[in-house]
Amino acid sequence: MASFQEIILRLQEFWNGHGCVLLQPYDIEVGAGTFHTATFLRAIGPEPWRAAYVQPSRRPKDGRYGENPNRLQHYYQYQVVLKPSPDDIQELYLDSLRALGIDTSAHDIRFVEDDWESPSLGAWGLGWEVWLDGMEVTQFTYFQEVGSLACRPVLGEITYGLERLAMYLQGVENVFDLVWAPGVTYGDVFHQNEVEQSKYNFEHAGIDWLFAQFSGFESEAGRLMGLALPLPAYEMLMKCSHTFNLLDARGAISVTERAAYIGRVRALSREVAQAYYDSRSRLGFPMCKAQA
């Protein structure tokens, strides 16, 4: 039986064999692997790109004080991006499941329509959730637009839900019972974190301070855009997004305000996307040359 870390290792090994740059997580709190510059920014423009990485993802609202066997406010995604998306991308993905020891002739694996949209990133794509005997274990998306820019060529994104996949592979009912490494469970590593962070997210996060932070990050992003520094500006956007999620978990944002805040983040992401495109263009899209 593969431990949690062995599952990661096998995925690393598999995608290493398929020309991916193996990256490390982005070192800022994000809600999903999509926020990593290796996905969001690399999806923009004509340059080819292949990467794979684990991304710790934070969804403050999903915390359950470590009491729910299926819900976490901090969890892991394994993210693979292939641009342009190869013709055999589905087959590659299925091969990666086989590499994890899943016999695809003894399970019911299906690609079920699930289109993806991130209003705050001004991004959308079409694709599926992948069902393994009825359980959603992967999100599969062909990016069509990012920061309101059309994706040409198209980036194919494969996002494995590592905990779900591991629970399935290990036959475990409670995420905290996952074997992380021999003798060490997921609970040993993260249970206390789930309890404390849930308390913070729902009860103690300083609302006024967070609002001030949001505005601060937002204006800083604007200032950086003025200096033609899209990458630092993008980091401010990530921080805005996470701050918004915290405020949302604290119930500090009403339904009507919600749309306005998301709109502010989206406006930023649009500017950053365009500025990043322009900056790559000024550099002559260097990855295109590398390919040629």
Place this chain on the structure above:
Amino acid sequence: MRDTLLVELLTEELPPKSLVRLAAEFSNQMRHSLLEAGFLSPEAAGRDPIFFATPRRLAVRFDDVLDTQPDRVIERKGPAVAAGVDTAGRPTRALEGFMRSAGVTFGALGRIRDGKAEYFVARIEKRGERIDAYLGAMVEAALKKLPVAKLMRWGAGEAQFVRPVHGLVMMHGPRVVPGAVFGHASGNLTRGHRFMSTGDIVLPHAKDYAIVLAAQGKVIASFDERRARIRALLDAAAGEAEWLQDEALLDEVTALVEWPAVYEAGFDEAFLAVPQECLILTMKANQKYFPLMKAGRLTNRFLVVSNMEVADPVNIVAGNARVVRPRLADARFFFEIDKKTPLAEHARRLAGVVYHNRLGSQGSRVERLARLAAVIGRRVGADLARIERAARLAKADLVTGMVGEFPELQGIMGRYYALAGGEPDPVADAIEQHYRPRFAGDRLPEGNIACAVALADKLDALIGMFAIGEVPTGERDPFGLRRAALGVLRILIETPLPLDLGELVAAAASGYPAAIDTGDAVRVRVFDFMMERLRHLLREAGHASEVIEAVLALRPGRVDLVPARLAAVTAFRAAPEADALAAANKRIVNILKKADAVAAGIDVALFQEAAERRLFREMNEISPLVRSLVAAEDYAGALKHLAGLRAAVDAFFDDVLVMAEEPLTRANRLAMLRELAGLMGQIADISRL
């Protein structure tokens, strides 16, 4: 040579809910193109279309397709004869240009008459071409016309379709029709099931497509056949129990599998303590399972429609059972947590929930509903305290965890929570039923309490949304106002309830604060909108449109009486006097329209003709009778008496000159016609028949 034509497009997994529509439309477009180009005879095109649709393929098949078009004569119209030849009969420059472009000589030109002028025409013989020259472009054009909500690109290509395309089969009989679509060259190779088949499958002949795919590819290509197979498998697997029928879900699972297999799985019986609507919805919406029922009650077993036929389904059964557990646990969690707070307490939180940013909160809406429902309740003589209670709790479940998770359970959960909180049955039932009718053909709310709240809910929405200009246009009706209007009409007509629509609209309008303009203009628009919906409703019910127009011309506020009026007018129309009276009515309407001075009353002393006196006498005889019959809602009886006036009316128009020279006589005769029109217009506008 005639043979079967097959086109198959291999794709990645297509969206299940639009799969059949895509395939059917593909087939339509192809049929149209093949017919137009002459490859398909009109007779062959008239047959039922044969199309195939699986998650990974769209295909169409046409029998009796020609491989070469018949030779055709194409007519091209040139310049008018007058402009085509000069006075000497020689071709003008315009005509020479035409002859050059059409490739014909002067002697070969024909002439046709079109309207007043005569034109030159070139008749060009066109040799029929092979289908090879057409098919690829036809297929691509057809695919581009499919009703796709969102198109996508993939890889580095330019092609756009619903999902990435992987292969193309185009065959006429045993022969591959060369061509390309979205950059894929055609062939006779297809692929089978993603997991139960490997490699390419060679199609020997277009007509063998489905057979070969089933035998070698483990794919049932026909949607209908697969659907029937799933139904049979579900029947067999259910055994003693019954699987919960759901046609839409059956369509969806059919679109998610190429080779169906059905397995049974289950969950802990303890979950059955949760309302079964929640469990059923969880299983159907999230997992696309068919719950098993016994004697109308949910059991802890369900059927999974799988895409894999395996000897030992242990993984599939265990996996699906494992997936559903946390979902059911979530449902139970919400139910237990929600129940801890009384519904009235939940209702208090509605003040903080936006109904519409220009119409305020759900809380203020509930205030209006309570008031309006009470107004309605007073008129139908219902228990006002219960009506108000039901109205105040009607929306409370919107803030509960369960409805937050499953919006479809609105109302249903409200009823459960109301009962759990000790509310009386009629209040709990009204909370659930006030959303009815939720769709065409849905049941109506039962009892005065539920009807009052249901009417208030819909009328308040109609008035509010019309007041801020959120009016349905074309396909767009985001607030479901057509459904709301139809709901009001159905409740009034079918229950029936003796309420005046104009008064209901006014009562709803007066519930809004002054800042929202719900004045006469808005009320009239809402009333007109309802009349328009009523017209649709009655047409769908099969009433003749003249009869509908005749009745609706009176803008009947008491819509509950409309069916009786329709029946009376329909019966009247069949009477021998009907045509004459309708014609007379039309005449009267026209005369009155043009009339200058109409006397205030009828003066007997001014009568000059016997026919005048006769009509006056007969009108006076039946007038009180007609009015009392109308008051007693005996419209057929009233119309029967009116029909009796026919001879007198005919005589009047034969013998009497209405527009007499003498002004007083004329005004008096016009007054009589007005009286007659008023009498006949009691039930409907007869002039419209």
